[in-house]
Amino acid sequence: MLIKSTEIIDTFAEAFGMWGSRVIVTGETPKWAMAAARSMTGFATSVIGCKCEAGIEGLLTEDETPDGRPGVSILLFAGSAKGLANRLVERVGQCVMTCPTTACFNGLEVEETVNVGGKLRYFGDGYQSSKLLGDQRLWRIPVMEGEFFVEESFGIQKAVGGGNFLVLGEDLNITLAAVEAAVEAMQLPGVILPFPDGVVRSGSKPGSKYKALPASTNDAYCPSLRGRAPRTELPEEVTCVLEIVIDGLDETAVKEAMRVGIMAAAREGIRQITAGNYGGNLGQYHLQLHELLRG
Amino acid sequence: MKLSLHTLPTVPLEAEVICPDKFIGNSLDAISAMTVMHGNQACSLADFFTLTDDGLETIEVDGDLSKVKLIGSEMTQGKIIIKGSVGAHLGALMTGGEILVTGNAEDWVGREISGGRIVIKGDAGHLVGSGVRGSDTGIQGGEIIIHGNAKNEVGNGMRRGLIVIGGNSGDFTGVNMKAGTIMVLGQLGQRPGASMVRGTIFSTQSAQLLPTFTYNTTYKPTFLKRYLIYIKKLGFTIDDAYLNGKYQSWSGDSLELNKGEILLFAE
Structure with missing residues (x-):
């Protein structure tokens, strides 16, 4: 041809069959949302060496995000559901929670979920609090700049x-x-x-x-x-x-x-x-x- | 199913039978014969209402129902539309489904509910989403949305869920609150959050707080914007100033765990 x-x-x-998730990161400005997204998708080229593969799926406007702020959609993949759950906790915890002004939401409405915010909440050392909005459980973790707002469960699916x-x-x-x-x-x-x-x-x-x-x-x-x-x-x-x-x-x-x-x-x-x-x-x-x- | 009030009750009418769970699987005749208490007198539903089976699962009720109590009690599913005003204890102990009232509601709207949604387009009386006297627990889930004003003790003992008041709320909003969220788009009455343990009370106006509340900071709580966007989709008008503004954060009640918070719009 x-x-x-x-x-x-x-x-x-x-x-190959993998497990995938979609993470929505928002920030006060597009710059900070992107800063977290770049950090979260760094060192994630191949499961062989990085345990996961991740990338930026696209930019989101204020109308497209759960908290009305500019955002970035990230896809993250791993070889197993358990591995994906671990990578999500590590990367949301180390790359998104640490980044000024960000919040983090699940972007995949599917049946199977893994606990992310529910594990990160312990960083709050007892000062964390949860909110239940509809069926969505969200965690507020106090940080030096304000609070990190993160969804408890993230959808995962075969990919x-x-x-x-x-x-x-x-x-x-x-x-x-x-x-x-x-x-x-x-x-x-x-x-x-x-x-x-x-x-x-x-x-x-x-x-x-x-x-x-x-x-x-x-x-x-x-x-x-x-x-x-x-x-x-x-x-x-x-x-x-x-x-x-x-x-x-x-x-x-x-x-x-x-x-x-x-x-x-x-x-x-x-x-x-x-x-x-x-x-x-x-x-x-x-x-x-x-x-x-x-x- | 359509119900139209043809005889005004002279004393409160206890009509907990007006509920999708009670109607499902019953014929028009059987529903018409269901018992309602008019004071201490047992009557049939048909003694007060004209019933029409329109083949729809939604129950539509019209007339001046301000003396008709307990509509939608223990409701788990379906929808009730009340065209007009309604009496006390609307949707008491409800766990699912939706109730819409186009007019006003009397006291105890959504008493001790744990699921579902109640929407009042007008005003509501006292004790919205509260527990009965003697109980320390109010609503444990679900949503109560009042587009107008509400009187005293909104969310007394509330443990979970969301209460939105589009206008002003009366005194002791969130009194004895255990958790959950109360959003008042107007003015809070006196002593909001008295004896609250956890949970969030929000207002777009400043308020006089009890001395057992301590000022934390003025900031932009991300979660609040998420909530404001959520209620905007429920039909409330939310100014951009509130969506993007800063809020005073207060912790209390220090006579309890001091884990509750009141957020007041600052700028």
């Missing part, structure tokens, strides 16, 4: 992590321009791109010659290893490969993000777009590139 002059390889992205595609370009600048355009197009509800500004250069393969490592550099896609690695997947003209990884609250959202991203990335100078998989033996989702592009 060709999009413009870019060949789309007939392969699939191998994605999809590790959707991906690789952009194989003729040089660095062309490839950067292609992935930047893709990332811009992929700002959609229900998905995040957990790597720095949405892009990863250190794509990995499972395993390593070093036994302690669960993953190592994807040598078949490293241009500098073309002559040394046991095999290469790179056409001769390709000098740069960048990958975009997508986590989403469901498979449909991930596929749609991949579709618009690939469409935006395809251009002159991008020789191929392909996807990372492990032979189909590890992940439960096989996101076929040709199929999702045909709609």
Whole structure:
């Protein structure tokens, strides 16, 4: 399949089942809401090294947030429900509660929930108080600037992590321009791109010659290893490969993000777009590139 | 089901049978024959009301019901609409459903409820959301929304839930309060929060507080904006000044646990 002059390889992205949550952070000004959001989504690129994957889903206006202040919507994913619960407590506690003026609300109305505010409340040392508004239990934790207002329970649901595609370009600048355009197009509800500004250069393969490592550099896609690695997947003209990884609250959202991203990335100078998989033996989702592009 | 008052009671009429839980599964004849107490005299519902089965689950009642007590008592589900004013003990012990009154209500609106929502478009009498005399616990959940004024002892002994007064409240608002939230968009009467243990009383106006309350600070409580947005959606007009303003925070009653708070609009 060709999009413009870019060949789309007939392969699939191998994605995994994860657990996902949506956190709404608000602040007195957009700056402080974003400060907390950046902090909360920091060091959250890959579950392999960070225990979770997180990113900013979008900005929210005053009309879209529970407390009528500017906000940011964050998606956070982990490999298990318990792991996600732990990461939420850690990150809301360390990154949102600490940030001036912020409040934190659940953004996912689903049946299954985990306790977040109900655990953080103990920071109040007995001065905390709760409020029940409708069915929503909220905690007020006194802090030096005023009080941190946080919802007790956050919804979690099964989600999809590790959707991906690789952009194989003729040089660095062309490839950067292609992935930047893709990332811009992929700002959609229900998905995040957990790597720095949405892009990863250190794509990995499972395993390593070093036994302690669960993953190592994807040598078949490293241009500098073309002559040394046991095999290469790179056409001769390709000098740069960048990958975009997508986590989403469901498979449909991930596929749609991949579709618009690939469409935006395809251009002159991008020789191929392909996807990372492990032979189909590890992940439960096989996101076929040709199929999702045909709609 | 539609009920229209055709005979004014001369003494209070105890009509706890006017409740979705009591009507469900009964024929029009059976409902018409349900017992109401007119003073100490047992009568049938049809002795005072004309009943029409319109096939809807909502109960609609009209007429001057200011002497009709206990409508919606122990209600768990459904909806009652009262077109006009209503008597005392409306929705007593209610746990679910909704009651809407287009006029005024007498004393004891939502006495000891633990769920559901009662909305009074006009004024309410004394002891909104309170416990009966001798009980130390008022409402334990649910919402009581009064668009007009309310008289004394709003939320006496309140343990949980939300009471909103769109106008002014009388004396001893939140007296003996254990927890929960009382929001008064007008003026609080005298001695608000007397003997309160926990909970929040809020007013958009300044108030004379008891000496057993201590000033904390003037700040913007985030949770309050959440509440104001919530009640705005219930039909109240909330000025931006209140949404974005600062509030004086007072702790009390220090004769009790001193864990209650009164928030008064400052600027």
